[in-house]
Amino acid sequence: MPPLTISMVTLGITLGTLMVTTANHWLTAWLGLELNMVSIIPVIAKQKHLRSTEAATKYFLTQATASALMLFSSTLNAWQTGSWNITQLDNKLSITLMISALAMKMGAAPAHFWLPEVLQGSTLATSLLITTWQKIAPITLLYMISNHTQSNIMLFIGLLSILIGGWGGINQTQLRKMMAYSSIAHLGWTITAISITPNIALLNIIIYMSMSTPFFLLLMNTSSKTLQTMTTTWAHSPTTAITLMLLLLSMAGLPPLTGFTPKLLILDNLTMHKLVPMATAMALLSLLSLIFYLRATYLLTSMSPPTTAQSTTLWRLKANHNKSTAILAPIALFNITILPTLLT
Template identity: 80%
Template sequence: MSPTAMFMITLGIILGTLTVTSANHWLTAWLGLELNMISILPVITKQKHHRSTEAATKYFLTQATASALMLLSSTLNAWQTGSWDITQLNNELSYILMISALTMKMGAAPAHFWLPEVLQGSTLATTLLITTWQKIAPITLLYMISNHTQPNITLPIGLLSILVGGWGGINQTQLRKMMAYSSIAHLGWTMTVISIAPNIALTNIIIYMTMSTPFFLLLTAASSKTLQTLTTTWIYTPTATIIMMLLLLSMAGLPPLTGFTPKLLILDKLVMHKLTMTATMMALLSLLSLVFYLRTTYLLASTASPTTTQSTTLWRLKPHQNLMTTTMAPIALFNITILPTLPT
C-alpha cells in the first residue's frame, strides 16, 4: 500500500473517531462512525488473502447493520421528542435500539459472533486497532447516553458478555481469537456498571486498552499467533516473556496488578447499589476467563530457562524488533503501578 493511501486511511480512522467523540447530533455521530468503518476496511483486506476478504465482509455487514439500527433509533427519538441531541434519548424504544446498535458495534454479547472471526482473519496490528481504537467511538456514545441507561437492559448484556468471553476463550489455541473473547469479557464488565457509575466503566475500558496494546505489540514483535509459537518466546526475548506474563495476569484481574483495580471498583459499586447477587455472579463468571489467562501464563513460564521447549520453532525474531520490546517495557510496567494509588 502506498504511503499516500496509508496516510489517507489513517486520517480517516482518526477523524472518524474524533468526529464521534466531539458530536452532539446523532447524524454527526453516525457520519463519524461510517467514516471510521470505511477507512478500516482497506486495512483489513491489506493481506491479500481469502480470510482477510471474509473478515472485511463480515465486519462491513455487521457495522452497516448496526449503523442502520442507530439511524432508526435516532430518527424515532427525533420523531417523538423533536430533538437530535445525543444526550436527550428519552424514547424507550429508541434507547433499546441504540443499545442494541452500540452493542453490535463493540462486539459485546449477544451480538459478538463477528468479532472472533474478524480478528482471526486480520493481522495482529489490525487486531490491535479493532480491539482498542475502534471501540472508542461506541463507548463514547454509550457514555453520553448513560443518563438514560436502564440497569435491567445493561446488566443482562454485561453478564452474558462475561459468560461468553470466558467460555469461548477456554478452548482457543489461536491468540487472536483468545484476545477477542477477552475483549468481549472486559466489555461485559463495562456494560454492567455503565448505568450505575459511567466514570468507572470508562476507567475499566481505558485500563483494558492500556493492557492489551503492549501485549499485541509484543506478539507482533515475536510473530506469535498461536500458543505453540508462544512457547518459544523465552529463547529469543526473555524480557518480552516476563512482560507478557505480567500483562496476562493483569488482564485476568489478579491483585496487586492494575487489572484488579477496575474490577474491585465495579464490584464495590454494585454492592453499594444492593446488587450483591450480580456482583457475585460476575466474580464467579470471571473465573472462566482466568482459566485461559493462567494457561497461557503457565505455557510461558514452563518454557523459561533452564527448561528447554520441545516444540518446533516456526519463526525467528527479527533483530530490529528488539527495540520494540525495550520500548514496551516501561509502558507495560504501568500495569503494576496503578493499584497502590487506588484511594482506600
C-alpha cells in the same frame, strides 16, 4: 499499501472517531461512525487472502446493520421528542434499539459473533486497532446516554458478555481469537458498570486498552499467533516472556496488578447499589476467563531454564527486536504495577 493510501486511511479513522467524541447531533455521530467503518475496511482486507476478504465482509455487514439500527433509533426519538441531541434520548424503544446497535458495534454479547472471526482474519496490528481504537466511538456514545439507559438491559448484556467471553476463550489456541473473547469479557464489565457508575466504566476500558496495547505489540515483535509458538518466547527473550506473563495476569484481574483495580471498584459499586447477586455472578464468571489466561501464562513459563522447548521456532529475532522490547517493557510494567498507585 502506498503511503498516500495509508495517510488517507489514518486520517479517516482518526477523523471519524473525533467526530463521534465531539458530536452533539445524532447524524454527526452516525456520519463519524460510517467514516470510521469505511476507512478501516481496506486495512482489514489488505492481505491478499480469502480469510481477510471474509473478515472484511463480515465486519462491513455487521457494522452497516448496526449503523442502520442506530439511525432508525435516533430518527424514531427525533420523531417522538423533536430533538436530535445525543443526551436527550428519552423514547424507551429508541433507547433499547440504540443500546443494541452500540453493543453490536463494539462486539458485546449477544451480537459478538463477528469479532473472533474478524480478528482471526486480520493481522495482529489490525486486531490491535479493532480491539482498542475502534471501541472508543461507541463507548463514548454509550457514556453520553448513560443517564437514559435501562439498567436491566445493560446488566443482562454485561453479564452475558462476561459469560460468553470466558466460555468462548477456554477452547482457543489462536491468540487473536483468545484476545477477541477477552475483549468481549472486558466489555461486559464496562457495560455492566456504565449505567451505575459511568466514570468507573470508562476507567475500566481505558485500563484494558492500556494493557492490551503492549500485549499485541509484543506479540507482533515475536510473530506469535498461537499458544504453541508462544512457548518458544522464553528461549529467545526472557524479558518479553515475563512481560507477557504479567500482562496476562493483569488482564485476568489478579491482585495486586492493575486489572484488579477496576473490577474491585465495579463490584464495590454493585454491592452499594444492593446488586449483590449480580456482583457474585460476575465474580464467579470471571473465573472462566482466568482459566485461559493462566493456561497461556503456564505455557510462557513452562519453557524457562532448565526446561527446553520441544516445538520448532517459527520466528527469528528481528534486527530491532531487543530495542523495541526495551521500549515496550517499561510501558507494560507501568500499566501493570504503577497505575494503581496513581489511581489511589
